[in-house]
Amino acid sequence: MTVINSSNSNILLIGKPNSGKSLLFNQLTGLRQKVANYPGVTVDIKRGKFNEHELIDLPGTYSLHSLSQDEAIAIEHIQNSIADNDTRVVVCVLDATRLERSLVLGLQVQALAKQHNKAVVFALNLIDEVRRFNHQIDLHAFEKELGSPIVALSAKKLDGLHEFTELLKQAAETPENYLVNNIDSDSSNELIRSRELAKRFGMNLDVVLKDQNRIDNFMLNSVFGGLAFLAIMFVLFQSIFTLATPLMDGVEVAIGALGSQITQFMGEGTATDFVQDALFGGVGSFLVFVPQIMILTLIIGLLEDSGYLARAALMCHRPLSYFGLSGRSFIPYLSGHACAIPAIMAARTIESPHKRLMTMLTIPLMSCSARLPVYALLIAVLIPSDSYWLGLFNLQGVAFFGLYFFGIVMALIVSLILNKLTKVDLDKSDMPFILELPSYRLPHWKPLFQKVLNSAHQFIKRAAPIIFMVSVIIWVLGYFPSGASLDDSWLGMLGQWIEPIFAPLGLDWRYGVAILMSFLAREVFVGSLGTLFGISDAEENLSSLADKIQADGLTLGAGVGLVLFYVVALQCVATVATLKGETGKAKIAWGIFLAYGSLAYLIAFLANQILN
Template sequence: MKNIILVGKPNSGKSLLFNQLTGLRQKVANFPGVTVELKSGQFGDYRLVDFPGTYSLKSLSRDEELAIEKLHEAMLSDATSLVVCNLDATRLERSLVFGLQVRDLAHKHNKGVVFSLNMIDEVQRFGHEIDTEKLSRDLGCAVYALSAKSLIGLHEFKLAIQDAAEHPEDFLPTIKADDESSVLQISRSLSKRYGLKADIVLKKQNRIDGFLLNNVLGGVMFFIIMFLLFQSIFTWASPLMDGVEMALGDMAAFVSNSLPDGIVNDFITDALFGGVGSFLVFVPQIMVLTFIIGLLEDSGYLARAALICHKPLSYFGLSGRSFIPYLSGHACAIPAIMAARTIESPRKRLITMMTIPLMSCSARLPVYALLIAVLIPDTQYLGGLLNLQGITFFILYFIGIVTALLVSVLLNKMTESDKDKADMPFILELPTYRLPHWKPLMHRVLTSGKQFIKRAGPVIFWVSVFIWVLGYFPESGELQSSYLAMIGHWIEPIFEPLGLDWRYGVAILVSFLAREVFVGALGTLFGIQGADENIAGLAANIQADGLTLGAGIGLMLFYVVALQCVATVATLKGETGSGKVAWGLFVGYGLLAYCMAWLAATFI
């Protein structure tokens, strides 16, 4: 199968164009460094390959080095039929620097080239028109104006690249620049002739940035946005969570009443609805978190947040670019660790990767939500806009961030002698403010819920079954005399200083596979013990059992810090190239988490 390769600079709408051409919903974000791997999809009879965004054929980062290396390989390959270079119509000069370099590289290897002039709707909004016929003549390549967001010109573009891929010899570049200086001169000249004036594009952006990037107001606004982000996870998701819990409770009661008493009824009630059902209640929170982060990404605010955070983060030995992996880590640590590749300094990149596991990822959400529902009253403030449970959520996230910064300081001091002799200056392109495209955003939200269930569901199911079997036999549901109780009482002395009994100890141990397993494991254990009472109300069962405030807060602090995720350990090992670093963090964070939990249980 022949390939069509798609290249372009970051923030040019390339990923959204790739989604529209292939039907795949890849992640679309409005800050540099989100695309760190090659992605491919089917386009007619061809394979469309999306290359990481880069500004020039001269690499400035590991990501760009990878993209350029793969681009050269693709140019040498007979499998490459066509090169599609995506241009940002609102920032033509910056796009053309890379575009002209790609054109000249394609000329050297006799590859056909087509330019997509993306975001043409933004240009039209300013009352400007770009003469694509004359631009095509001056570039020596076909240029097609389109908008991947509003779909303007997309159908015509699909037909054009289909034809170009079938007859690449008709789309070979007819012009080539002499050297690098002429590339810069040509891009500047073409931008002046055809593109928007910079002051028109930047006028509105600068007005907003004057407020959001203000030394005082910008910091205050950043704090408010982050607070509302974490507050919304609990507040907005509560009605959805209540609906899911009610539906599961009704289903559990119906199934239980429809089946005769016995082992099958007990298994479905305790293992399935008690274990897996307890976990499903918290999926809406994952989707709300994805929605809020998606809004920040697609609107262009995240790049500003990285700029705001650069100076304060530099005090902790980090870079402004560390903010993006840190925020991504609140969804999942694995892609966040991989996103840290965009940090140019090897030392800051390593510190960032080592502290990302302290960000409260979505797998912790079920644990936090369960324990907050047990321990914290649902007190409302400001007419229900804020509540005490949501504030507690924010505090837990804040503790994780503060711990990460303190650990960063320690790691910075420990590696003082390894400081980079010449760190590159912090450079970040600020994309234009844009309204998020609702369709990819909502698809991303739904996909996050599906992927969370798909990733964690099978693990929780088998762990729930395993725990149910050990907890049900040999006395047919007598938990205290079960095999699981024997194992639990053996490990109980480890968790007793934390104010926790053997049931919590078992749940903590099995949750190393995935943190969210903790909820499913407790759901199964309390389901067996509850014997049909309060089928889907795990929080009510724990409250009735008498979990103390100190032990509960200690348990939350334990999960804030502990590296309870085998997949994250494996990712750290792969990205750092060191098993000692990965397992050292697992042990170190585990001991720190235990000490914090012990202090809470002892003094609260």
């Protein structure tokens, strides 16, 4: 592991969003890096090695003056990092195609660094795009005006990177030679200064926008743009499931094989059962989701780095704002159909803290893939596979779609109601929807690769400890007293004891036990119900379990109620833990858990009453 070498060896990388900062960071540090989550800072801060120094990639921002509270914490972190004794050099990354905008932050950072006697160097990134338009920048004069050295480079094409690396090495060696040396140090006129500098050294901006507008004319067109949007989202949605399925199966098989390999040498006994069922069974049931989350991150990363994500947010803003959400809520919602955990973390990009909270609280209503096996089982129980709607649509398929749709509608309704209830002084304190539409760019694989690895890492880090705890508890309850079947176990006893709770829903204790067990991950419901109905391989053999349940006499009302219960209830400890982490408030996380639980119960109760 990398030891964070303290004493004055950090190099900071600061720049505005879309300035190619992440790619520059990757090129300077290679692929080994650590992502740190600082308390309160909702964006990731990456650390990597540059020579013997620590290179720190700070969150992208437009300014050192913060707007919202979330932003204030991130910006304060940047300011503290600049002032920090361990900081040796500050690198300001500029976007050569958007000189004025990136200089605003650049000059603010430079001024602050000057105050704290820190060395500053500028990286003029994206120079390849400027050269494409035959624009020349007089770097010598620019450097003189800035009062700090500047190197033009392209982190993508690797132009000028060697020169910059040499400069950075020297600056890190003798930072005292790289202190800010500008005559004009009036910090209040950074806006005017950046405009003057941009006018003198920047390129004609109309040319830059021409290409972008041409693509936008198509991508944002009401007809073609809408179709393109639907097509892209369809591909995204499909790949979460089709592309991920073989990988998920692979993980499942591998974990199963590893489990039996290990237990082979342990002989029979409680310890073996524990390793087999609690460790490999419980933890394995959630590791299965890792490939799906990686694919989801990859595709969203591609959309983000190419510039399309901003357009998608723009198109979704109006419809979503009816429900008190932002256009940026769309991607988290979509991701929520794979897994709520990465989706809740993706909500970090939402500009307004209030809308971000609304989005995070309603994401659990999206039908995540752990609910799929439960839906599949209950639909098979309730609807014969050969029934058609209007003679055209398979009714089971329609029911699937209906459940997804029900979840989305519930999320919008809940968001609408929460907004009505919490109508605080939004107009003044909330960040309005202002979105930069970046130039379209071909994504580079390095930052994408990092993002994908990081998503898996974050998911495991977030979910593993809590999943492990719950799987041990559930295993103990279901295993003891020793030698008992699930029916006679503590869990079975508990189920029978709480049967009166489930009786109004038309469900007996076996469903109660299966519901309790599925707090680990919802798909556990199928396996546990299988065990209780005496079918050992229920996951593979859904139809025989469905037949058993049918023969057992599950009423239509109770069945519909049960499946709707699964749409609404927040039955996932890992999601609750993530909500707690991202909102910083345990009260909110457990409050929403109770609220969705009660709502789900009410809906199931009503379904049972009305349909029977």
